[in-house]
Amino acid sequence: MELLQKAIQERGTIIGDTIVKVDSFLNHEMDTALLYEIGQEFRRQFQHKPVTKIVTIEAGGIAPALMAGLAFNVPVVYAKKQKSLTMKGDVYIESVYSFTKQVHSNVTISKDRLSPEDHVLIIDDFLANGEAAAGLISILNQAGATVAGIGIVIEKSFQRGRSRLEELGIEVVSLARIARIGEGKIEFLNS
Amino acid sequence: MELLQKAIQERGTIIGDTIVKVDSFLNHEMDTALLYEIGQEFRRQFQHKPVTKIVTIEAGGIAPALMAGLAFNVPVVYAKKQKSLTMKGDVYIESVYSFTKQVHSNVTISKDRLSPEDHVLIIDDFLANGEAAAGLISILNQAGATVAGIGIVIEKSFQRGRSRLEELGIEVVSLARIARIGEGKIEFLNS
Structure with a gap:
C-alpha cells in the first residue's frame, strides 16, 4: 500500500536496527484519513472470505481493526x-x-463475544515475532471459530512472525512489509 | 442520542447500582455502525468549535474518538x-x-503530539467521577493547548464528573446521560 509506505518513510522514526516508531500517524497520534484507507484496503484484500467478525488486541490494533470493521x-x-x-x-x-x-x-476475550459460527479476520498494527497473533489464534481455536485470515498494517519481514503464522496454514496480508531497517533507512519488500 | 440509549437499554447489562456493562457494543465488542453514528453526532454537537485535534485515553476511548476524528x-x-x-x-x-x-x-502524551495552537476536543467512553478527563485537561494545560470541549458517550449523571468539569468552565456533551441504575432498570436524563 503506497500511501502507507510513504507515511512510514516520511513520518516514521528509526530507532536502532529493529524499531520504526510510528507514533506520529498510527499508534499514538492517528491519521484518521490514512486509517480509513487502511480499512478499505483490508476489505479489498479479504473480500473473497466470508468475514463475520474482526478480532484485534488493545491498544494499537483497535484503530485499524475498527476501520476494517467499518469497511x-x-x-x-x-x-x-x-x-x-x-x-x-x-x-x-x-x-x-x-x-x-x-x-x-x-x-482475554469474553466467551459471549465469540461463537463457532464466526469467521474471524484478525487485524493488528504490527507483526514481528507473531506472539500477539498466535495468542489470538489460540483464543479463536478455544471458541471453535474459523480464522479467515490475518491482516497486518506493518510487517517486520526480517522477524519470524509471518513464517510462524503461515506454518499454521493461515493467509497473512501485510499492507507494508519492511525488509530491513538500518543506517537511517527503511527498505520495503514489494508485497 | 436515541440509537445509543436503545443500545444501552437492550444490550447493556446492569451490575449492582452503579455499573452498566456495555461490552456487547462499546468497549469489548464494538458495533461499528453505531460508533460511526456516535462520531457523526459528536461532529454535530461541536461544529461551532474550531477543533484541530481529538484527544482520548486508551483503550475504551479510542473507538469513539477515532470515529469523531473521521467526522x-x-x-x-x-x-x-x-x-x-x-x-x-x-x-x-x-x-x-x-x-x-x-x-x-x-x-502520558508525547510532547511532540500537542502544540499551543491546538484546539482539542476530549472524547471518552464513560464519564463517572471525571478522573480521566481531569487528567487529560491537566496534560492539555501543560502543553498550552486550548480545551474546545469534552464529548462523552455515556455519562453517569449520578456521579460528580460533569459538575467537576463544568466548574472548570468546560462544555460537556454526553450522548447518553444515565440518571439512575437500579432494580434492573436504567433511567436516562433527557439531555
Missing part, C-alpha cells in the same frame, strides 16, 4: 490485556509476550 | 497508560485513578 460492516472485538472488574464471567485466556514492552500479559 | 477530519491522539520502551523522549504525564479497575495509572 466490512461487521463488529470488532478487541482482546483485553488484563481482566478488569467489570469483565465478569467466563473468558478465553492466553499468555502473550511483548518483545517491545518486555512483559507477559494475559490476553 | 471532523482531524487527527486523534490517545494518551497511554504506561510509558512503553518505544515512547522515548519527553512526555506530558499525569496520574489518574480508575474506580472501575481500582488502580492509579500514569497517563
Whole structure:
C-alpha cells in the first residue's frame, strides 16, 4: 500500500536496527484519513472470505481493526490485556509476550463475544515475532471459530512472525512489509 | 442520542447500582455502525468549535474518538497508560485513578503530539467521577493547548464528573446521560 509506505518513510522514526516508531500517524497520534484507507484496503484484500467478525488486541490494533470493521460492516472485538472488574464471567485466556514492552500479559476475550459460527479476520498494527497473533489464534481455536485470515498494517519481514503464522496454514496480508531497517533507512519488500 | 440509549437499554447489562456493562457494543465488542453514528453526532454537537485535534485515553476511548476524528477530519491522539520502551523522549504525564479497575495509572502524551495552537476536543467512553478527563485537561494545560470541549458517550449523571468539569468552565456533551441504575432498570436524563 503506497500511501502507507510513504507515511512510514516520511513520518516514521528509526530507532536502532529493529524499531520504526510510528507514533506520529498510527499508534499514538492517528491519521484518521490514512486509517480509513487502511480499512478499505483490508476489505479489498479479504473480500473473497466470508468475514463475520474482526478480532484485534488493545491498544494499537483497535484503530485499524475498527476501520476494517467499518469497511466490512461487521463488529470488532478487541482482546483485553488484563481482566478488569467489570469483565465478569467466563473468558478465553492466553499468555502473550511483548518483545517491545518486555512483559507477559494475559490476553482475554469474553466467551459471549465469540461463537463457532464466526469467521474471524484478525487485524493488528504490527507483526514481528507473531506472539500477539498466535495468542489470538489460540483464543479463536478455544471458541471453535474459523480464522479467515490475518491482516497486518506493518510487517517486520526480517522477524519470524509471518513464517510462524503461515506454518499454521493461515493467509497473512501485510499492507507494508519492511525488509530491513538500518543506517537511517527503511527498505520495503514489494508485497 | 436515541440509537445509543436503545443500545444501552437492550444490550447493556446492569451490575449492582452503579455499573452498566456495555461490552456487547462499546468497549469489548464494538458495533461499528453505531460508533460511526456516535462520531457523526459528536461532529454535530461541536461544529461551532474550531477543533484541530481529538484527544482520548486508551483503550475504551479510542473507538469513539477515532470515529469523531473521521467526522471532523482531524487527527486523534490517545494518551497511554504506561510509558512503553518505544515512547522515548519527553512526555506530558499525569496520574489518574480508575474506580472501575481500582488502580492509579500514569497517563502520558508525547510532547511532540500537542502544540499551543491546538484546539482539542476530549472524547471518552464513560464519564463517572471525571478522573480521566481531569487528567487529560491537566496534560492539555501543560502543553498550552486550548480545551474546545469534552464529548462523552455515556455519562453517569449520578456521579460528580460533569459538575467537576463544568466548574472548570468546560462544555460537556454526553450522548447518553444515565440518571439512575437500579432494580434492573436504567433511567436516562433527557439531555
